[in-house]
Amino acid sequence: MSKKDTTARARKVREQELRARRSRAEQEHYIQRIVLVVAAVGFGIAALILVYALTNDYVFVPRQTITTVNGTEIKTKDFQERVKTERWFIANEIRSYASVVGVDQAVEQYGNDILALREPSLFGGQVLDDMELQVLLENEAEARGIEIDRAAIDAAVDQYVASFLVNQLTPTPSPSATEPTTPTATPIITSTASNTPTITNTPTETIQPTAEGCTEGQTDCPTVTPLPTNTLTLTPTPTLEQTYTPTPSDTPVAPDDIRSTVTKLENSFYDDANEVASIDRDAVRDIFTLRALRTALLEDVTKDQPTQEVWVNARHILIQVPEDPARVFTAETCDSEEWAPFKQEAEQVLAALNAGEPFAALAQAVSDDGSGANGGGLGWSASSGYVPEFKSAVDTADIGAIVGPVCSQFGFHVIQVMERELRDIAASQLQQNRSTAYQEWETDLVANADIQRRDDWEDRTPSDPSYNDLLGNVFQ
Missing domain, CATH: 1.20.5 (Single alpha-helices involved in coiled-coils or other helix-helix interfaces)
Structure with missing residues (x-):
């Protein structure tokens, strides 16, 4: 190659x-x-x-819409912002309460709220309930011509914030009995007569018992007091005026000082919301819109709430049916075969009374409740305190007449109303009655509303501010 x-x-x-x-x-x-x-x-x-x-x-x-209330939409953004605000709000309240009474009492008072703050979906459900309710109340207020303006919301904020002044304005007891005390101002009451209309009760007639209620020669015949007729008269009524005489060491708090303190607390309240949770003033105030709505609507919804109630002095004979925890009492129960013997016994009692048997003696002999020892006497009581069937009977029975048998969950009653009159409802009870009536109205309002909530609303519930950021330094 x-x-x-x-x-x-x-x-x-x-x-x-x-x-x-x-x-x-x-x-x-x-x-x-x-x-x-x-x-x-x-x-x-x-x-x-x-x-x-x-x-x-x-x-x-x-x-996106998270819930619809009678056609009114609530957006997810508004819900999330409200949850964030409410989380800060209730945590702020818990912190304030714990600083005054201690952690243990705060846990006892706010246990459910503390648990809800740990469970975002639980807390979110409560907030969504409130937002849906607020829509319903806003619509109801508009329909009733009630306007919730800025002043109404300011009043709700003032009322809430002023509650924090209680501990500052409440005097602290002296630490020892030997420590000298500071004299306090003593109000002097002076009386000034004025012509103020007052209601006086004047009976118009005397009602004698009927033959059915009292027979001739009966010794325990009731004394019948008729319902009084209200007569408007002008009676001089003393007007109480307080003359305040402070001692040299006494320093009364001026209204302007209180207003200034409340304003400072409100500003601190809003500042804390912004610093802790970046929540602006308008978001905080929106919480109080619901409070203002409830306050205004309570006044309107319960304006016709009765201020008087029926009181009766009655006596009865009870033929009691043996208790059965599994029994559900209905109107049909009274006519059941099981209850027939007890009804028959009550009818025999009624017949004996109509035949002239003394009520007290018969009650002592056969009545199955504790009033039998008193001749069946129940004393004076508001009829509203009785079970519905008994209440209806004592409200409508003729004075002195014997009525029955009246069937209730306890058995069969034979009743005689001795006296009946209208009495003013105590202020505390009236307030409770109004609160109960309003709550029932509000419950019905929600129950009858068309509310369409997204199935995934729980996934859209924020958990911030976190529990640790809000209460971690309070509950270690």
Whole structure:
């Protein structure tokens, strides 16, 4: 083989090796490009998912309706902001209470709220209930011509914030009996006569018992007092005026000072909301809109609440049916075969009384409750305190007449109303009656509303500010 051929072959081998190396490099470069493209696509998809998630969470979801109340929509954004505000609000109240009475009493008083703050969905459900109720109350207020303006909300805020002044304005007892005390101002009551209309009760007639209620020669015949007739008269009524004479050491709190203190507390209240939870003043005030609505509607809803109630002095004979915890009492129960013997016995008691048997003696002999020892006498009582069937009977029975058998969950009653009159309801009881009546009205309002809540509302409930941020330093 010639030298020329050898050189050509060597060159050819080198060229082949060079092409092989170039081919491997191109393949590696190609693979790298594929990897980079795939990575770029992956990052792009991830970025798109992230953008979509952020857009969905911060743009689309907040604008979506979370619940509808009689056609009025509540947006997710409003719900989430309200939850955030309410979490701060109740935590602030718990912290304030704990600082005054101690942690243990705060837990006892606010145990359910503390638990709810730990469970976002539980707390969110309570907030959503309130927001739905607020829509209903706003619609009801508008229908009744009630306007909840800024002044009404200011009053609700003032009332709440002023409650924090109680501990500051309440005098602290002296630490020891020997420590000298500071004299306090003594109000002097002066009386000034004025013509104030008052109601006086004037009986118009005397009602004698009927033959059914009292027979001739009966010794325990009731004394019958008729319902009085209200007569309006002008009677001089003393007007009490307080003359305040402070001692030299006494420093009364001026109204302007109280107003200034309340204002400072309100500003501190709003500042704390902003610092702790980045909540603005309007969001805090929105909580008090519900309070203002309830206050205004309570006045309107219960304006016709009775201020007087029927009181009766009655006596009865009870033929008691044996107790059965599993029994559900209904009107049909009274006519059941099981209760028939007891009803028959009560009818025999009624017949004996109508035949002239003394009520007291018969009550002592056969009545199945504790009043039998008193001749069946129940004394004076508001009829509203009795079970419905008994109340209806004593409210409508003729004075002195014997009525029955009246069936109730206890058995069969034979009743005689001795006296009946109207009495003013005590202020505390009247307030309780109004509160109960309003709560029943509000419950019916919600029950009859068309409320459509999203199934995934729990997933949209925020958990911030967190429990640790709100109460972590209070309950270690």
